[in-house]
Amino acid sequence: MSQKTLTIALMDAPYESANLTTAFRILDAAVRRGHNVNVFAYEGAAALAFARQAPHPNPVHGKNVAEENHPTTKDQVTALLAAAEQNGCRVDWVNCGMCVDERGVNEFVAGTRRGSPADFQAFTEASDNTLVIPTK
Amino acid sequence: MAKRTLNIVESAYRAVMEEQDDTILWLLAAMQGANGAHTVVLRGNAVNYAISGQGAPGITVGGWKQTQAPKMDRDVADLIENRNIPVYVIEEDLAERGIARDELIPKVTLLSRRALPALLADYDLVAHW
Amino acid sequence: MDQYLLIESRDPFESNDVAYYFELAKGLREAGNEVSLLLIQNGVLAARPSSRSRALSTLAESGVRVLADEFSLSERGIKKLAEGVIAAPIDIVVDHLEAGHKTLWH
Numbered sequence: 001m002s003q004k005t006l007t008i009a010l011m012d013a014p015y016e017s018a019n020l021t022t023a024f025r026i027l028d029a030a031v032r033r034g035h036n037v038n039v040f041a042y043e044g045a046a047a048l049a050f051a052r053q054a055p056h057p058n059p060v061h062g063k064n065v066a067e068e069n070h071p072t073t074k075d076q077v078t079a080l081l082a083a084a085e086q087n088g089c090r091v092d093w094v095n096c097g098m099c100v101d102e103r104g105v106n107e108f109v110a111g112t113r114r115g116s117p118a119d120f121q122a123f124t125e126a127s128d129n130t131l132v133i134p135t136k
Numbered sequence: 137m138a139k140r141t142l143n144i145v146e147s148a149y150r151a152v153m154e155e156q157d158d159t160i161l162w163l164l165a166a167m168q169g170a171n172g173a174h175t176v177v178l179r180g181n182a183v184n185y186a187i188s189g190q191g192a193p194g195i196t197v198g199g200w201k202q203t204q205a206p207k208m209d210r211d212v213a214d215l216i217e218n219r220n221i222p223v224y225v226i227e228e229d230l231a232e233r234g235i236a237r238d239e240l241i242p243k244v245t246l247l248s249r250r251a252l253p254a255l256l257a258d259y260d261l262v263a264h265w
Numbered sequence: 266m267d268q269y270l271l272i273e274s275r276d277p278f279e280s281n282d283v284a285y286y287f288e289l290a291k292g293l294r295e296a297g298n299e300v301s302l303l304l305i306q307n308g309v310l311a312a313r314p315s316s317r318s319r320a321l322s323t324l325a326e327s328g329v330r331v332l333a334d335e336f337s338l339s340e341r342g343i344k345k346l347a348e349g350v351i352a353a354p355i356d357i358v359v360d361h362l363e364a365g366h367k368t369l370w371h
Contacts, residue, residue, distance in 0.1 A: 004363045009263075018306040019274065025336065025355045033359060043151075043159055117166035124261060125139060125171075129362045132263040133370050134147065134160075136275075144369075146282075180282060249285070253292040256367065257267060264369040 003089065005036040007127040009120060011135040013044025014053070014073040019133050020045075024076050026131075031084045031091065038127060039093045040120040041112075043135065046099035048073040049112040074109045081111040094119045138173040139260040144252075146180035147265055149208075153195060156206045158185065160265045161215060168219045175259070176215060177247065179226040183233065185212050186225050186240045209241050216243045224255070268299040270361035270368040276310040277317045283308075286371045287320055290329050301330040303357060304350075309337040311347075318347035325349025332357060 008027065012019045030037050041048055055070035057063055077093060084091045094115035100106045108114070124130045145160050152158050164174045178185055185208040194202025215221040224247040225240065237246070247255065256262050271290050277283040287302070294300045302324060304312055311317050312333040325331045325348070332353040333346060346352065361368050 001363050006359075006362050022274070022305055022334075022355070026358050029356050029359045030362070033356075033363070035359070035363060042163065117163050118170035120163070121138075121167040121170040121172050124141065129365055129368065130261055130263070131358075131362060131368045131370065132265060134265045135150075136147070180285070249288070250292065252289060253296045253298075256269075256293065257296070257298075262367050262369055264371055 001033070003034055003036065004128040005038065005126060006030055007038040007040065007120075007123040007130040009040045009042060009130070009132045010045035010048065011043045011133065013047055014050075016044065017135065019135070020048070020073065023133050024073075024080070027080055027091075028083070031080060031087055031089060034087045034089045036089045037084070037091045038123040039091065040115070040123060041093065041095045041099075042120070043096070043099050044103075046095045047103055047105045049077045049093060049095060049108040050074060050105040051107040051109050077112060078109050092123075094123075096120075138171055140173045140175070140258070141261040141263060142175050142177065142256060142259040143263045143265060144177045144179055145182045145265045146178075148181035148184055152206050152208065153192070153202070156202075156204050158206070158208060158211060161185075161208075161211050164221060165211075165215060165219050168221055175222045175224070177224040177226065177252070177255070178212075178244075179229055179249075181233075183225050183229045183235065185209065186223070186244045187235060188239060188241045212244065213241050226252075266297050266299065267293075268301075268361070268364065268366040269293050270301045270303060270358065270366050272303045272305055272358070272368065272370045273308040274306045275371060276307040277320070278310060279307070282371075283311070284320070287324055290324060291327055294324075294327055294329050299330075300328075301332060301357075301361065303332045303334060303353065305334040305337050307337075307341075309333045309341060309343060312338070312350045313343050314345060314347045318350075321350055322348040 053072040053074045058068040093112040097114045191207035194205040227246040228249045
């Protein structure tokens, strides 16, 4: 299959929904195949790339920070971008600006950017396909 | 020419007071302004958005008072009248909720659930919100 | 004729809106389209043979390809699937997206 450009819209905030686990699995699968991926991170998803997320220990299970190795979505985003570069494709990750502002999450990991609904519209026009993963 | 996109919206009254909008209808209005070609189908609880005369006053928290409380019927009418976004409403979902046709804002188009498959075929993209 | 992938993340035990989505899959199939239904996350709870799985088997009999995400099945310890349900890797979503199939999430 030739290289495609796919757009995925996300809405869920980190740590609140199983949707994001699935979303990252889909994104990873797309990038492993070498497809370009546009991500429009809307509403709570605008916090997925927030640079100030920090892992924590797990006192219930007696694990320190290193042992717990707690996932952060910012690291998953960074890893996705790195995988894209290795596979000869690109990820354009856009955080909806007003969603970022109202949540105060306006420090993003490198390689992601601030944007608007106009970006999502442009993404859908330029993509071979679009998947919206809504929140409930 | 923009891709014709059908947006099936079922999420209703989620964070609308905080956001002072339904964030999906708002997003679609913004995307339409960026040369989109969007159509909306209200289904499930979202059919309630088409009821005329709805809206709660802004909330107060201590000395803080909300001054721009949303009205969903106004926003649905705005999509139709000002943004050229047709709005369908699933008639079986209205009936199940005891909503009569004359309670709705004008210019929404009733659509049977059975007609959805044929409608999907008319669009380049379908998003389910 | 179009091709569709309908992704169902909800289960019929907690949500009675799953029936709408199964009806949509059936309606699209009856209209002559190729339709795949992928159960994901708690949606796979319907894939275990139970009082609620008959609806999935009926869909499969009508020509809808009924799939269940392997990861979600494993996460929930579901080993036996209802008649007509097939386990599938997440790559199936990318298969459909890259082929230009209309892909919806519920």
